[in-house]
Amino acid sequence: MNVLVVGGAGYIGSHAVRALIDSGHQVSVFDNLSRGHREAVPAGLLIEGELTDGELLKRILTEKKIDAVMHFAAFALVNESVNDPSLYYQNNVVAALSLLDAMRASGTRKFVFSSTTATYGEPELIPIRETTPQSPINPYGFTKLVIERALADYASAYGFGYAALRYFNAAGAHPDGSIGEDHEPESHLIPIVLQVALGQREAITIFGEDYQTDDGTCVRDYVHVNDLADAHLKALNQLTPGQGICVNLGTGRGTSVREIVDACRQVTGHPIPEVAGARREGDPSELIADATLAKELLGWQPRYTEVQSIVETAWNWHQSHPHGYRKS
Numbered sequence: 001m002n003v004l005v006v007g008g009a010g011y012i013g014s015h016a017v018r019a020l021i022d023s024g025h026q027v028s029v030f031d032n033l034s035r036g037h038r039e040a041v042p043a044g045l046l047i048e049g050e051l052t053d054g055e056l057l058k059r060i061l062t063e064k065k066i067d068a069v070m071h072f073a074a075f076a077l078v079n080e081s082v083n084d085p086s087l088y089y090q091n092n093v094v095a096a097l098s099l100l101d102a103m104r105a106s107g108t109r110k111f112v113f114s115s116t117t118a119t120y121g122e123p124e125l126i127p128i129r130e131t132t133p134q135s136p137i138n139p140y141g142f143t144k145l146v147i148e149r150a151l152a153d154y155a156s157a158y159g160f161g162y163a164a165l166r167y168f169n170a171a172g173a174h175p176d177g178s179i180g181e182d183h184e185p186e187s188h189l190i191p192i193v194l195q196v197a198l199g200q201r202e203a204i205t206i207f208g209e210d211y212q213t214d215d216g217t218c219v220r221d222y223v224h225v226n227d228l229a230d231a232h233l234k235a236l237n238q239l240t241p242g243q244g245i246c247v248n249l250g251t252g253r254g255t256s257v258r259e260i261v262d263a264c265r266q267v268t269g270h271p272i273p274e275v276a277g278a279r280r281e282g283d284p285s286e287l288i289a290d291a292t293l294a295k296e297l298l299g300w301q302p303r304y305t306e307v308q309s310i311v312e313t314a315w316n317w318h319q320s321h322p323h324g325y326r327k328s
C-alpha cells in the first residue's frame, strides 16, 4: 500500500515507518518536526508541514495515491495537557480533524489512529478490556477520546475504515540501535532511569511509594515499540469501509516502577540510586491491558514479553545515542 505516516519522525511513528518499509509498503512521512527528529526518518521520505494545512495534505494524498494514513502526530504528556489544554485540543483534536477532512476531500478512507489507555481514566477493574467504560481524567485522554468518537461517526457517515489502537506504555527501541526514544525534556520512566546509568542524572525519583500495589509503586503495562509497530501493520490489513476496530495494545503483564528500576540495574550493571518523591498528579495506581481482542481481531501478540528484554533494547539505544539524535 501507499501509506502516509503522519508524525513518522516521532518515537512510535518512526518505528512504524521502519516496519512498513521492511514489509514492502511505499511510505511517505508527514511531520512538522516540532517534537520529531529528522534523523529518525529514512532519507527522502520526509515532507515537512502542518496538519492544519489542508491544501497541502490534499495534494499529498492525491499525488502520492495514498491508500491509508497512520496518525502519530499528537502530544502525549498528561501533565502538559493539564497545564496547557489549549495546546492539546488544538493539536490532538483540531489538527487531527483537519487531517480527516483532507482525507474525505481526497477520497482516502483508511486510517490507523494512535489512541491510549488514558481514554479509560482510572478503571475499577484490572486488567482493562475494551468494554471498560472510557472516562478520561485529563485533557490528553479526552482529546484522544474525541477523535475515537469522531472516527466512529466518520465510519458510519463517510465510509471510513479505521483502527484505534489503545497503547499502554510504549517502551524500548529498535533492536538494531538506529532509532529509539528521544524526548526533550524527557519525562518517561525508562529513559530517565537509563540516563542515571549513563551518569547524566544523579538519581531516579520514584513518584509515590504508597500506592495500593504489591511494592507501593505504580504498575504499568510496558509494551515494546516494535510490537506496537507490528500491530499497525496488522491493522492495515483489517481496515474495512464503514467499520472500526478498537483494541488495547499491551502485554497483559504489569510491572511496578521499582521492578523497572531493578531491571535497569540488572541490564546496565549500574547501582542507579533512587530517591522517594511525591505522587505525580493524575497517575492511576495500576494500568494493565487485557489484549485478547487484539489477538482475536488482528492476530497480534507481543514478541517482547519480558521487561528485561525491552530494557535491553532501550539501553542499546541510549548507550549508542547518549544525547539522542543530537550529535554529541
Ligand code: UDP
Pocket: 078, 169, 187, 188, 189, 190, 192, 204, 205, 206, 207, 208, 218, 219, 220, 257, 280, 283
Ligand atoms: N515515574 C517515576 N519517576 C519518573 C518518571 C516516571 O516514578 O521520573 C513513574 C510514573 O509515576 C508512572 C510510571 O513511572 O507511574 C510510568 O511513567 P511514564 O511517564 O513513563 O509513563 P505514563 O504512565 O505517564 O504514560
